[in-house]
Amino acid sequence: MQKFILSTAVLALTAGAGLADTVRMGTEGQYPPYNFIDDNGEVAGFEREVGDKLCELAELDCEWVTNEWDSIIPNLVAGNYDTIIAGMSITEEREEVIDFTQDYYPPTGSIYLAMDDGVDLEGGVVAAQTATIQAGYVAETGATLLEFATPDETIAAVMNGEADAVFADKDFLLPYADEGELMVVGEEIPLGSGIGMGLRESDTELKEKFNAAIDEMKADGSLNTLLDKYFGEGTGTY
Amino acid sequence: MFDFCTDPDLLEGSRWLACYLTTPKHMMFYQSFGVVIALLLVTAPIALFVGFLGALATRSHVAPLRWLGLGYSSIVRGVPDIAFFLFVPLALDQLLEWLRHEVKCPDWDEPIRQGNDFVVCAAAKLPLGSAPQIWHELYGITLAIVAFAFVFGAFASHVLSGAMNAVPRAQLETAEAYGMTRGQVTRRILVPQMWAYALPGLSNLWMILIKATPLLFLLGVEDIVYWARELGGSKTSAYSYPHPDWRLWYFTALLVFYLLMTKLSELAFARLERRFARGQATASGMRQARGGKGGPGAGGSKGATA
Numbered sequence: 318m319q320k321f322i323l324s325t326a327v328l329a330l331t332a333g334a335g336l337a338d339t340v341r342m343g344t345e346g347q348y349p350p351y352n353f354i355d356d357n358g359e360v361a362g363f364e365r366e367v368g369d370k371l372c373e374l375a376e377l378d379c380e381w382v383t384n385e386w387d388s389i390i391p392n393l394v395a396g397n398y399d400t401i402i403a404g405m406s407i408t409e410e411r412e413e414v415i416d417f418t419q420d421y422y423p424p425t426g427s428i429y430l431a432m433d434d435g436v437d438l439e440g441g442v443v444a445a446q447t448a449t450i451q452a453g454y455v456a457e458t459g460a461t462l463l464e465f466a467t468p469d470e471t472i473a474a475v476m477n478g479e480a481d482a483v484f485a486d487k488d489f490l491l492p493y494a495d496e497g498e499l500m501v502v503g504e505e506i507p508l509g510s511g512i513g514m515g516l517r518e519s520d521t522e523l524k525e526k527f528n529a530a531i532d533e534m535k536a537d538g539s540l541n542t543l544l545d546k547y548f549g550e551g552t553g554t555y
Numbered sequence: 556m557f558d559f560c561t562d563p564d565l566l567e568g569s570r571w572l573a574c575y576l577t578t579p580k581h582m583m584f585y586q587s588f589g590v591v592i593a594l595l596l597v598t599a600p601i602a603l604f605v606g607f608l609g610a611l612a613t614r615s616h617v618a619p620l621r622w623l624g625l626g627y628s629s630i631v632r633g634v635p636d637i638a639f640f641l642f643v644p645l646a647l648d649q650l651l652e653w654l655r656h657e658v659k660c661p662d663w664d665e666p667i668r669q670g671n672d673f674v675v676c677a678a679a680k681l682p683l684g685s686a687p688q689i690w691h692e693l694y695g696i697t698l699a700i701v702a703f704a705f706v707f708g709a710f711a712s713h714v715l716s717g718a719m720n721a722v723p724r725a726q727l728e729t730a731e732a733y734g735m736t737r738g739q740v741t742r743r744i745l746v747p748q749m750w751a752y753a754l755p756g757l758s759n760l761w762m763i764l765i766k767a768t769p770l771l772f773l774l775g776v777e778d779i780v781y782w783a784r785e786l787g788g789s790k791t792s793a794y795s796y797p798h799p800d801w802r803l804w805y806f807t808a809l810l811v812f813y814l815l816m817t818k819l820s821e822l823a824f825a826r827l828e829r830r831f832a833r834g835q836a837t838a839s840g841m842r843q844a845r846g847g848k849g850g851p852g853a854g855g856s857k858g859a860t861a
Binding site for chain 2: 339341347349350353354355356357358362380382384385395396397398399467469470472473476492493495496
């Protein structure tokens with residue numbers, strides 16, 4: 318076992334020698350169309366395109382990694398990757414632990430999806446993903462909150478009757494409503510103050526670089542083009 | 556994969572399925588079966604070796620060594636496995652990073668522990684933040700192997716020390732009468748003979764180890780459970796191959812895989828048991844001796860009737 322530890326250490330010491338500084342982009346890979354693993358096994362989606370463009374503008378060498386949503390903030394703080402670009406809304410609670418760049422996605426609405434439109438959204442069982450602003454909102458409405466680790470499981474919970482409705486970002490849920498079985502119920506609820514990239518509080522230099530790159534994308538309209546491409550005409554309002 | 560796969564939207568029926576099942580993402584799923592098997596093949600010998608050292612330590616004449624062996628096997632066997640699977644990789648990672656931190660960043664003045672965070676300088680990170688993704692994955696797998704070996708080593712240690720105690724005392728006494736030293740008795744008589752007694756316990760452990768591999772998923776390794784969940788989840792039109800929730804099928808495939816693995820292992824262990832029982836003064840060994848070349852079905856009733 319000792320030999321094993323030693324060889325691991327040697328392996329880790331030699332790894333990465335002679336490489337330029339890479340920025341590791343942490344995402345969830347489970348949240349289409351924001352970010353997901355496509356059929357080639359690569360991270361894809363809106364945030365992949367935005368992230369690659371930002372890295373190009375800031376002249377950074379970027380690498381994509383995925384991490385469970387649950388532990389995405391602790392692993393950023395622990396240094397396993399350098400940014401969170403995973404549809405994460407900027408909130409005060411998160412600001413206490415990490416820093417955010419300016420938003421690259423305007424404040425968005427959240428909606429409920431259910432099997433039929435008669436469900437009780439205030440007193441029924443509502444599924445949401447753990448540690449999201451939507452989960453926090455459901456907990457305050459008086460509905461019974463059913464939390465899941467992945468967004469996909471929240472949809473499955475409604476399909477098999479475990480939950481009455483699912484509550485999440487509009488842009489994530491709408492494609493599921495288009496496929497048939499599920500429908501939008503209740504009103505759209507504005508939550509959060511836009512989506513930004515999460516960074517460690519000590520990484521001010523990296524934050525400046527990304528902020529400048531986002532400014533550039535907003536100014537030349539390329540961010541609006543990408544927003545319209547993924548979320549429909551009129552989403553891009555920068 | 557196939558040349559008719561260029562536009563998934565136009566495909567139907569079996570062609571769609573053929574293309575779907577050969578996407579690069581599915582290839583990663585198939586590869587992860589290899590990762591699980593490789594992990595088993597690497598972990599088992601290491602765990603056995605750790606167990607062997609543990610068993611020897613519990614028989615040692617040096618008291619502290621004996622206490623170490625006994626303490627290791629009773630503590631690890633007495634605490635839920637999952638606690639160790641989560642604890643060992645985390646503790647080992649922090650220990651290694653702390654050691655590197657002490658060596659590489661002597662003039663660091665901030666505390667290592669800041670609230671919940673464990674903060675070391677960038678040069679001490681394992682693997683380095685700038686290392687390619689493959690090293691991060693290998694590092695994770697290595698930590699997982701160490702955790703598995705640590706836990707299963709304790710069980711193996713108990714099985715082996717039981718087997719060592721089961722070797723007839725008369726055999727060891729005979730060897731001593733021939734003037735062999737303690738080390739020679741262990742090497743020439745004790746260890747070769749104990750396998751017959753250890754094998755049932757070890758085969759049990761191997762089965763449990765196979766069934767414990769989905770715990771890899773807990774440690775963040777992208778194993779078969781990760782991919783089954785990822786591929787099985789319902790897919791919207793954002794993907795090239797949209798489909799509803801197919802997790803049932805993917806997990807059924809895992810069920811078949813695990814049953815196949817355990818069945819094959821059973822067959823292999825039955826052969827091994829027959830091999831190790833040869834020439835032993837055990838029921839199975841005696842039966843082989845009576846049946847000449849050794850009938851089929853060690854430990855079964857077939858051999859007796861042959």
